[in-house]
Amino acid sequence: MSKSESIKAIGLELGFQQVGITDVKLDSHHQHYADWIARNYHGEMGYMARNVSKRLHPSELVPDTLSVICVRLDYLVEESRDLFDLLDHGRLAYVSRYALGRDYHKLMRKRLQKFADGIKQLHGSMGYRVFTDSAPVLEKALAAKAGIGWQGKHSNILHREHGSWFFLGEIYTDMALDIDDPVANHCGSCTSCIDICPxxxxxxxxxxxxxxxxxxxxxxxxxxxxxxxxxxxxxxxxxxxxxxxxxxxxxxxxxxxxxxxxxxxxxxxxxxxxxxxxxxxxxxxxxxxxxxxxxxxxxxxxxxxxxxxxxxxxxxxxxxxxxxxxxxxxxxxxxxxxxxxxxxx
Ligand code: SF4
Structure with a gap:
């Protein structure tokens, strides 16, 4: 088993649904991100326009980073009610499904830390930092590069067999690891997300x-x-x-x-x-x-x-x-x- 494979096995054992690994090259995303900021599409999220270089260059955020380990953690809970009915209901409130339970940041961070500990136990010391929507990290681009899924027309990451109801987390590490291939984009001619957006x-x-x-x-x-x-x-x-x-x-x-x-x-x-x-x-x-x-x-x-x-x-x-x-x-x-x-x- 390669080092990358053994690392993925630890992540899956800890309860992540998927682990992918990529390098730190995000060059192909620079223009798209710069345009997005230049058009002010980030609105009041001023932090998106700060530390752009760190966001686009992981090794500027964490020196010596060579690889990024990306994880997927599914969050959809089973419900008896049809969610479109709920949206039409009028008297009931709709809360985004990711926010129905406890804040995922704590759980994700703890689990990523355990993951890093497990990696160190198996492969010796490493320099690393864990992230969960907590720093200038271009997490969707990294997840797409790591083969977690493709970035859909709505900009979220999605997977052919698992959809898109999941959280992302990352470990930046100074280990040089085998990287995964991105998966193909399967949006095709579909425009459902664009059409439905209220x-x-x-x-x-x-x-x-x-x-x-x-x-x-x-x-x-x-x-x-x-x-x-x-x-x-x-x-x-x-x-x-x-x-x-x-x-x-x-x-x-x-x-x-x-x-x-x-x-x-x-x-x-x-x-x-x-x-x-x-x-x-x-x-x-x-x-x-x-x-x-x-x-x-x-x-x-x-x-x-x-x-x-x-x-x-x-x-x-x-x-x-x-x-x-x-x-x-x-x-x-x-x-x-x-x-x-x-x-x-
Ligand atoms: S709704 Fe269609 S276009 Fe939008 S992300 Fe899904 S597959 Fe892609």
């Missing part, structure tokens, strides 16, 4: 304008939600999965057995009004250990108010929003004004 965020194949993307708007964007996107947001209160739901390759996605990713606090089937009713203390307590906590209570409430504005006209929603108006910040009141206007028709 806000036309996939402005051309393989290029997403984050400023239009509902995931960005409800998670990364901390200002008021631009008026032009509010109706299209529907009942999505945290993230959006439409491009993944529409992708034909996700018919082949497998469910995760990870306990950490199972829904908590009924987030997979919760009413908008229940979410709206959480106080800041409730939010902080219930969302402890969840990725959702990072957006803070004000953005959480902002998203729910937008979704309530999109719900079917309901005197109870209207009277509740009016009753609470004075206790909200001006930021939330602006969104409540819009929501009430929607209900007036």
């Amino acid at each position: 806000t036309d965020a996939i402005v051309e194949p393989y290029r997403v304008d984050a400023r239009r993307c509902i995931s960005y708007l409800t998670i990364e964007h901390r200002s008021e939600i631009p008026l032009e996107f509010r109706t299209a947001i529907g009942n999505r209160i945290y993230g959006c999965d439409d491009c993944q739901l529409a992708c034909p390759w996700n018919r082949f996605a497998k469910y995760t057995g990870e306990i950490d990713f199972q829904p908590r606090h009924g987030l997979d089937d919760i009413s908008l009004m229940d979410c709206y009713g959480w106080s800041e203390a409730d939010f902080m307590e219930k969302m402890e250990g969840s990725a959702i906590r990072r957006i803070g209570y004000q953005c959480w409430l902002r998203n729910i108010v937008i979704a309530l504005g999109n719900a079917a006209p309901d005197p109870h929603i209207e009277s509740t929003l009016k009753r609470d108006y004075a206790r909200h910040s001006g930021f939330i009141q602006h969104h409540v004004d819009w929501a009430l206007q929607q209900h007036k028709g």
